Amino acid sequence: MPETGRLKQYTGWIDLDFVERERTPRKIIEMGIRHHLAGLSLSNTVILLEDLGVKRSRTAVHNWVHKADLQPEGGASPDRVAVDQKVIRINGEQYWLYTAVDPQTNRILHSRLFPTYTIAIGREFLSELTEKHAVTDALFLIDDAGDLIGSLRKEGLSYRVELHGHRNQVERVFREVERRTSSFSNSFSHVDPATAESWLQAHAFWWNQWLS
Numbered sequence: 001m002p003e004t005g006r007l008k009q010y011t012g013w014i015d016l017d018f019v020e021r022e023r024t025p026r027k028i029i030e031m032g033i034r035h036h037l038a039g040l041s042l043s044n045t046v047i048l049l050e051d052l053g054v055k056r057s058r059t060a061v062h063n064w065v066h067k068a069d070l071q072p073e074g075g076a077s078p079d080r081v082a083v084d085q086k087v088i089r090i091n092g093e094q095y096w097l098y099t100a101v102d103p104q105t106n107r108i109l110h111s112r113l114f115p116t117y118t119i120a121i122g123r124e125f126l127s128e129l130t131e132k133h134a135v136t137d138a139l140f141l142i143d144d145a146g147d148l149i150g151s152l153r154k155e156g157l158s159y160r161v162e163l164h165g166h167r168n169q170v171e172r173v174f175r176e177v178e179r180r181t182s183s184f185s186n187s188f189s190h191v192d193p194a195t196a197e198s199w200l201q202a203h204a205f206w207w208n209q210w211l212s
Contacts (some may be wrong), residue, residue, distance in 0.1 A: 005176055012161075014094070031048075033068060037202055038204035044208065046061060049061075066202070069198070072111065075133065076133045079104070079128075079139065080103045081135050082103045082140075082141045084098075088113065091190070095113050096117045099204070107207075107211060109133055110132055110205040111195060112125055112128065128207060140159040142162070173207065
């Protein structure tokens with residue numbers, strides 16, 4: 001269940017320009033987005049809104065989340081970056097969620113979903129990460145995954161294989177992602193990969209706001 005007291009502190013952190021034609025008040029839309037990303041299922045979010053006198057469908061709440069186009073902000077300059085991958089199932093097929101975390105703050109720096117894991121995919125993820133954040137001089141903390149090691153070498157980035165310590169921070173983030181997708185048996189059904197990635201990035205955005 002979401003931490004209601006903390007959620008009430010958040011105001012105005014979601015850009016709601018997309019709701020110009022929505023008949024739902026902006027405060028209600030923001031509340032629906034926040035509570036869904038914080039842990040409520042779509043069905044329970046709908047029940048919450050009904051308790052407030054606003055009747056909306058699960059599809060409406062789902063669309064609010066994706067129209068908001070939320071994703072982690074750029075501009076960080078951490079000394080260390082923990083990077084890992086996790087398998088996400090979409091319609092029975094495996095995809096790989098790449099995530100970079102600042103282990104000092106637990107903030108998610110970048111998150112992307114890919115259909116496979118290769119050195120080329122790792123380099124694409126790292127290239128996007130370095131465009132968003134000042135991490136070219138950071139020490140990357142990874143497990144012994146060969147594709148990550150190869151992609152870091154190709155990009156000329158410093159790394160250290162670390163199975164514990166600071167890497168526990170990225171494992172904590174992945175455990176939270178797993179918790180949030182547990183109702184789907186750690187998988188998404190009846191959605192395309194782009195929609196699943198949009199939700200995962202929105203959750204990463206919420207995670208960072210929750211830490212503020």
